[in-house]
Amino acid sequence: MGVLGRKYWNPFVETLPREKLNLIQIKNFRKIFSYAKEHSALYREKHQGISPDDIRTIEDIRRIPLIDKEDLRRAQAGKEPFPFGELLGVPVEEVSTFRQTSGTTGTPVYVPESWESWQWRVEVWCHILWMAGFRETDRVFVPFGYNVYVAFWEGHFAAEKLGCTVIPGGALDTKGRLNKIQELRATALLNTPTYGLHMAETARSLGLSPREMGIKRMVCAGEPLPDATRKRLEESWNAEVYDHIGGTEPCAWGAMCEERKGLHIMEPYFLVEILDMETLSREVEEGEMGVAVVTPLGRRSFPLIRFNTKDVVRKGKADCACGRTSMMIQGMAGRADDLRKIRGVLFTPVSVEEVLRAEFCEITEYEIVVERKGIMDEISLTVEPEQETGEEVMKELMKRISERLKMKTNLRFFVRPVKPGTLPRYTLKSKRFKDCREM
Amino acid sequence: MIGTNDELLRQMKTKIDGIENLVHELKALGEGVPVIEKNTRCILSFTHTLTFGISDVAEVNNEGGEKIWEK
Numbered sequence: 001m002g003v004l005g006r007k008y009w010n011p012f013v014e015t016l017p018r019e020k021l022n023l024i025q026i027k028n029f030r031k032i033f034s035y036a037k038e039h040s041a042l043y044r045e046k047h048q049g050i051s052p053d054d055i056r057t058i059e060d061i062r063r064i065p066l067i068d069k070e071d072l073r074r075a076q077a078g079k080e081p082f083p084f085g086e087l088l089g090v091p092v093e094e095v096s097t098f099r100q101t102s103g104t105t106g107t108p109v110y111v112p113e114s115w116e117s118w119q120w121r122v123e124v125w126c127h128i129l130w131m132a133g134f135r136e137t138d139r140v141f142v143p144f145g146y147n148v149y150v151a152f153w154e155g156h157f158a159a160e161k162l163g164c165t166v167i168p169g170g171a172l173d174t175k176g177r178l179n180k181i182q183e184l185r186a187t188a189l190l191n192t193p194t195y196g197l198h199m200a201e202t203a204r205s206l207g208l209s210p211r212e213m214g215i216k217r218m219v220c221a222g223e224p225l226p227d228a229t230r231k232r233l234e235e236s237w238n239a240e241v242y243d244h245i246g247g248t249e250p251c252a253w254g255a256m257c258e259e260r261k262g263l264h265i266m267e268p269y270f271l272v273e274i275l276d277m278e279t280l281s282r283e284v285e286e287g288e289m290g291v292a293v294v295t296p297l298g299r300r301s302f303p304l305i306r307f308n309t310k311d312v313v314r315k316g317k318a319d320c321a322c323g324r325t326s327m328m329i330q331g332m333a334g335r336a337d338d339l340r341k342i343r344g345v346l347f348t349p350v351s352v353e354e355v356l357r358a359e360f361c362e363i364t365e366y367e368i369v370v371e372r373k374g375i376m377d378e379i380s381l382t383v384e385p386e387q388e389t390g391e392e393v394m395k396e397l398m399k400r401i402s403e404r405l406k407m408k409t410n411l412r413f414f415v416r417p418v419k420p421g422t423l424p425r426y427t428l429k430s431k432r433f434k435d436c437r438e439m
Numbered sequence: 440m441i442g443t444n445d446e447l448l449r450q451m452k453t454k455i456d457g458i459e460n461l462v463h464e465l466k467a468l469g470e471g472v473p474v475i476e477k478n479t480r481c482i483l484s485f486t487h488t489l490t491f492g493i494s495d496v497a498e499v500n501n502e503g504g505e506k507i508w509e510k
Contacts, residue, residue, distance in 0.1 A: 010492040012448060016499075024495045116484035123488045269491060298491050 007323075009130035013268065014324045021325065022058075024268040028297040030055045033064070036303035041086035042067075042075040043305060058283075061271070061306070066280060066293060068308040069101075072109045072249065084112045089303045099150040101248045111150065111248050117301035118157075121150075121251050124269050125158030128255040131264070131322075132219050132242040134188055136163035141186035143177040143195065145170030150248045151221040155190040164188070174202045178213075185214050189239075192222040193229050194430040200236035201364060211238035219244065221252075223430060224334050224350050228358030230260075245332065250294040250307050254329055257322040262330040264320065271295040273306070274315045274329070280308065286317050289333060310335050312348075340435060342370055342377050345410050349433040352381065355408050360401060362386050365423040370435045377437065380414040381405070384423045448497035455494050459486045 008014040013021075034052035036043040046065060054060055072087060079085030081092040088095070095112040102108065113121065134140065140159045146152050146168070159166045167184055169177045178199060180186070189196065196218060200210040218233060218241045225243040233241040245263055246252030253270045254263035265272045274290035276282045284290035292311045296304055312335065316328035333339070334350040341347070349368055356363050365384040370377060383401065385394070398415045405413045424431075462482045469475025 012496045013492050016496060020496070020499045023499050027499075028491075028495070115480055116487050119481075119484040120488055120491075123491075268495065298487065 009127045014127075014326070016268075016325060018318055018325055018327075021267050025271045025297065026055070026057065026061075028268065029061060029271050029295060032295065032297050032300070032303055033305055035300055036089060036305055039089045039300070040303055041079075042071070043303065045086075046071075047305070058273075062273075062281065064306055066306045066308045067304070068310070069106070069109060069249070073107055076110060077107070083110050084302075087302055088112060090114045090117075090301045095301060097153075098148065099153070099248055100148045102149060109249060112301050113299075114301040117299045120269075120296075120298045121154055122157045122161060124252055124266050125154045126161055127266060127269075128242075128244050128252060129155065129158050129162055129164075129219065131255055131257045133217050133240060133258060134159060134162055134164055134219075138164040138188045138217075139167060139184055139186045140164045140188045140190065141167045141169050141177070141181050141184070142190045143169040143172075143174075143199065144191070149222075152190055154252065155219065155221065159188075159190075174199055175206065178203050178206065178208065181213055181215070182208075187214060187216045189215055189218040189237075191218065191220065192426075192430075193220045193225045193233060194223060194426045196220065196233045196241075197229070197236065197364075198425050200233070210236050213237070215239045218242065219255075221246075224332055224353075226350055226354040226357060227331075228354050228356075232357045232361065245292075245311065245313070245329070247309060247311075249302070250304055250309055251296050251299060253292075253294050253296070257320060257324060259320055259322050261320070262316050262328040264324055264326040264328055267326040269297060271297060272327070274313060277312065284315050286315055287330075289314050292329075310337055312339065338433065340370065342379055342411055347379070347409055347411060351409050352405065353432075355404050356383070356401070359404060360397075362397070363401075364420070365425070366432060367423055368433045370437055372437045378414065379411055380416070382416055382418055382423065384418050384420060386420060388420060445497070445500050448493065448500060452494045452497035455486055455489050459483065462486070 030052045033055060037047055050064060075087050076085035081088060084092065094114045096115045097113040097118050099111045100108040142152050142156055144152050156166050156168065167180065167186060169180055172180060203210040215237045216239050218237060218239050220241060220243055230241045230243060242256040242260065243263060244252050244255035253272055254265050256263055273293040274284050275293055276284055277291055280291060289312055292309045292313050294307050294309055312333040313329040314331040316330035318325050318327045320328060334348045339346055339348050352368055356366055362385050363383045364386050367382045368379065370379050394417050398417060402413050402415045462479050465475060466479040
């Protein structure tokens, strides 16, 4: 195999010409579609008039209806077999792991995995970790109690499969976790971006330098990671920081390689379509934003056929310097659910994070609130500086932030500071955006 | 672009298929015996994974594939 045998987790598939990747995807789509129709009540009902033999091209696939989270909820609530309902693709006694979604957008969806499907998910994560440079010599610290949320379970099992030493860090507070990182000389972390920043901040408050704690690499999960935040984490920890994209239902379907310029779609484990936001019928062009519609092609316990993730991403191309031939996405705008119209302007909270993390490193935390004031919508930003400064300096800073946000979002923000330590700190997913117009 | 070794992949696919067949035979022999049932289930989950990364590639490759990977 030569030296390249160790660069890729699976050199055969990661450098396969695109036309062959596409053939494998179509073949496996037909297989999983056929399987889903045979084993899942949801798909038997939903795709009655469509035969797997009808599926030969991507155009045929586009004729199959999408499903979304509401479909999953309806197929599950009060339906047999308990508790997974009509989504289940295996006998219920074959379900070996229970996970559920976080419930941010409504009733959580229960996600069952058979042993086979779980191993399939873990295999995808092996790719993700290998691309991020995780190797057998790494000691991977996971600073979370995993509970029913899938994110770190997958990383944990994949790191074990790779041969890393995996140290679970639940049931410790942040200080305890920082002590453990030092005590065991951990070399890698799996965490949310929010918590990565929080740990760094806590370390500094304890007189420690996170840059000198020996962490070499970090994979982030659980929430969007704008590039500015990723670089801030890299600067804070003196480590390489990698992003990925996925969810409890569709699995992790995209991840960063060592180039760290965009995310590779994990082909051929998934068929990922990036469709126009207006009609969800047209594959967007390179550089265009679209909604990711994902079909995991090997996960049989919970088949998902053309699942609308509502993640809004920018389509890239398949020309990464790493040599992988998978299609890429360049940037994520966040979830379609997070997109808001404010005074006629389409707004995504991620745009604020991009500005603050890239240009205002003196700001440690922030909160965005949208309210209806009379007949107008008002958007305000509360920021927490790292240190208190004089009134004039603070006024000037607020003015600069407001101007930059206006340029970035086309919205006028009311920006105000609070004292250091005022805003809440989040350990899992942040809740920095509040739209009070809906309350 | 890095090429693939068709012969190597074909051989790997043959081995994977062989492992799968053997495990199915073992499973049949040990039906009703928990240690056999559960462990063969585990092994088959790994061969399922390998079909994605190896067998599928072997199948889709045409004859006369390019030389293996050198940069």
